Amino acid sequence: MNAVNKKPIVLTDREYKVMEVLWNHERALTVNEISDFSVDPELTVACIAQVIPRLLKKELIHVEQFIPVNTKYARTFRPNITQEDYMEDELRRLFRKSGVKTMLSALVQINDPEENDALLEELEAFTSEYRAKQRGKSS
Numbered sequence: 001m002n003a004v005n006k007k008p009i010v011l012t013d014r015e016y017k018v019m020e021v022l023w024n025h026e027r028a029l030t031v032n033e034i035s036d037f038s039v040d041p042e043l044t045v046a047c048i049a050q051v052i053p054r055l056l057k058k059e060l061i062h063v064e065q066f067i068p069v070n071t072k073y074a075r076t077f078r079p080n081i082t083q084e085d086y087m088e089d090e091l092r093r094l095f096r097k098s099g100v101k102t103m104l105s106a107l108v109q110i111n112d113p114e115e116n117d118a119l120l121e122e123l124e125a126f127t128s129e130y131r132a133k134q135r136g137k138s139s
Contacts (some may be wrong), residue, residue: 009060009081011091017043018051019060024082028064028076052077 035045055061066073
């Protein structure tokens, strides 16, 4: 669950694209900078200006500061949640919705055989580490 507002985080494609730009930059960004840094030509200033209030309402971003831009002031924005936290929340939601077996099957189907071998090795290592930690807790 989202630690910010305790609801599952559901982002539209455009909201995700704006968040992605914010996640990929160390500093707070203005709407114009988000548009400039985006690789998606559809993420225009006008589009971002519509998305920002929704992200603010969901408490996924906050206004960091007001900075002078030409003869006016612009707000800068920073994310309240990391990309890792979002992905964890999204994966948790998908696992609950479809089940572990379905998710793992889909993951294996989209990978090529070499990637699957590496994935299985990582899963085996993770499983071993997890079981060792669990045994350590119960001791």
